Amino acid sequence: MGVLLLVLGLSLTACVPDHGRDERLLPEAEQQRLEIWAHAGREEERRTLEAQVQRFQAERPEVRVDLTWIPEGSYNGQVQAAALADHLPDLLEFDGPYLYSYAWQGHLHPLDDLLAEDLRTDLLPSILAQGRYRDRLYGLGTFDSGxxxxxxxxxxxxxxxxxxxxxxxxxxxxxxxxxxxxxxxxxxxxxxxxxxxxxxxxxxxxxxxxxxxxxxxxxxxxxxxxxxxxxxxxxxxxxxxxxxxxxxxxxxxxxxxxxxxxxxxxxxxxxxxxxxxxxxxxxxxxxxxxxxxxxxxxxxVTGQGSWQWGITRRAEDPELAMDLLTFLLRPDEVLAMSAANGGVPATRSAIRQSPAYGPEGPLHLFARQLDEGYARPRPRxxxxxxxxxxxxxxxxxxxxxxxxxxxxxxxxxxxxxxxxxxxxxxxxxxxxx
CATH class of the missing domain: 3.40.190.10 (Periplasmic binding protein-like II)
Structure with a gap:
């Protein structure tokens, strides 16, 4: 009964409103649907992700992205309940250390074969380390912590x-x-x-x-x-x-x-x-x-880790979900989220362009620590x-x-x-x- 109540509660979480959708988008019946869940963090982060989703849809009019916000305080409980009910979305955001439970339980799709090599080499090693469980990659963040x-x-x-x-x-x-x-x-x-x-x-x-x-x-x-x-x-x-x-x-x-x-x-x-x-x-x-x-x-040694994205086993089209994640990892998009929440940009290309984290920026030490091997992921x-x-x-x-x-x-x-x-x-x- 507790699981059922949590799942029912999940359906009441706020979705991104439809106003401002690009008129070039195809009718809903002709679109591929991509469902994503994210934590309802700071307002600046929510606005940024909503804008990113709209930009992605403008480039991909054949795709409809349904974004659902879940309260941060109950996030893990609601995700676990949805997993038991086989009701997970295609793309799921989670706090870094929870990845290992989700991966062990079999809820996540490995990303190794979906991640382009040029993006892999651009990502900070701390991002790849946090997202790895038992030698397979299950999660990617667009920012890290300092x-x-x-x-x-x-x-x-x-x-x-x-x-x-x-x-x-x-x-x-x-x-x-x-x-x-x-x-x-x-x-x-x-x-x-x-x-x-x-x-x-x-x-x-x-x-x-x-x-x-x-x-x-x-x-x-x-x-x-x-x-x-x-x-x-x-x-x-x-x-x-x-x-x-x-x-x-x-x-x-x-x-x-x-x-x-x-x-x-x-x-x-x-x-x-x-x-x-x-x-x-x-x-x-x-x-x-x-x-x-x-x-x-x-x-x-320094700490690392923050929210990440993972593709669930329930995703009907993992490659399409990866397309959205790849979009979120473009330099401009990484910098947009970094500006919203202050986190360390997840890619070297974005760091080079960042006024705060670039070579002359006041927070460059945080980027150096993550890039040069001083950071240690929490136990995986x-x-x-x-x-x-x-x-x-x-x-x-x-x-x-x-x-x-x-x-x-x-x-x-x-x-x-x-x-x-x-x-x-x-x-x-x-x-x-």
Whole structure:
């Protein structure tokens, strides 16, 4: 009954109105129909995608595209319900980490044979990495995300610290701690770092698992049949989270209850992403700097991943669905969506043309990190929602004083139970892997 109610609810989601359709379009009876679902995100994103669909239809009058918006908060639940009822669309948008459940369950059509080689070589490697599951490509995004360290140039220069010029010059853990201490000595309350502790949900895995990976640990052993125990609670991961806990214990981290610690000048450094740039730029002007995250080991690691598109197994014409996806990945279309939501353009050709992410742009570091191999996709397993929730709970415990080894050990055991209960997600027959 619950599934039925969700599916019925899905049919009530808003579709793109028909006003403004190109008069050159063929009568509906003579058109091919392409059904797509997208998350109802920011208004600018919705307007942009609607305009993109209209531009595609103007080029392809023989195609009718029906676009349905689904509320972001209930998106995964409604998609799962529709999948059980065999009611998925041709082209489906989903948040990156959910791809692996959909692919494992057999709901997605592999894209390897549909993706043109020139487009494949133009895509950022992070886009291809996120969309791959068991050596097959199932998803493609038109934008990616950027994660780094925002800094107040004047505050850094006032205490004479070295400013990294790229991901290869990231501060080591020891240097970063020294920077925090020097900044704290010149700060009235000694709180100089914003970790976005006011954020919730996926933020903690996205933002802080790169520290585990930089140290040589991870959320889970990524080899087939790999477990979390010995990796998430291994010495490298514990060391990384012990460092984070020490920043908090020493009073170097602002609790950021009002989400304004950096913009109002209470702190000199802020963990954050590409979405912070407009507000931070307005507050700091030319004093705003974008730096790589500190490295816990030999190399810096950063987060990646955002919404993607996939073609479902239910699609009557996968090639037609791929035509629309290819259209959305044209440089002008990628730049249009990047302008709407601030995300990192998914293709190198679009990045070169981007005022924000191009070689001279203020956000170029985000593009470099994704293109040069510093980004790590979140674990590509259907267990990811449990992995993320377990780590997020462990982070909160560590933040409030729990021994990192104890908190991470508890999280690892929970993840291992999930993996064991599902027999480590063996390949399904329809997966073809």
């Amino acid at each position: 994660l780094g360290l925002w800094a107040n140039r004047a505050r850094l220069e006032s205490v004479g610290v070295r400013i990294p010029q790229g991901p290869g010059e990231a501060w080591s853990a020891e240097t970063f701690h020294s920077v925090l201490k020097r900044l704290a000595q010149a700060d009235p309350d000694g709180q100089v770092l914003d970790l976005k502790l006011n954020y919730t949900g996926e933020w903690f895995s996205y933002a802080f698992s790169p520290l585990l990976q930089s140290s040589g640990g991870d959320l889970v052993d990524r080899t087939p049949g790999g477990r979390a125990s010995g990796t998430l609670d291994g010495p490298e991961s514990v060391a990384a989270m012990t460092a984070v806990q020490s920043w908090i214990r020493q009073g170097l981290v602002d609790p950021n209850l009002d989400d304004a610690a950096f913009a109002r000048g209470r702190v000199a450094l802020a963990w954050g992403g590409h979405w912070n740039h407009p507000g931070y730029r307005a507050a700091l002007g030319d004093d705003l700097l974008l730096l790589p995250l500190p490295r816990m080991g030999e190399n810096m 397993t259907p267990a990811y929602p449990v992995i993320s929730d377990a780590f997020g709970r462990a982070f909160q415990d560590i933040r409030h004083g729990t021994d990192p080894a104890e908190a991470l050990g508890r999280a690892a055991r929970r993840i291992d139970r999930e993996l064991q209960d599902n027999r480590y997600y063996p390949a399904l027959a329809e997966d073809g892997a």
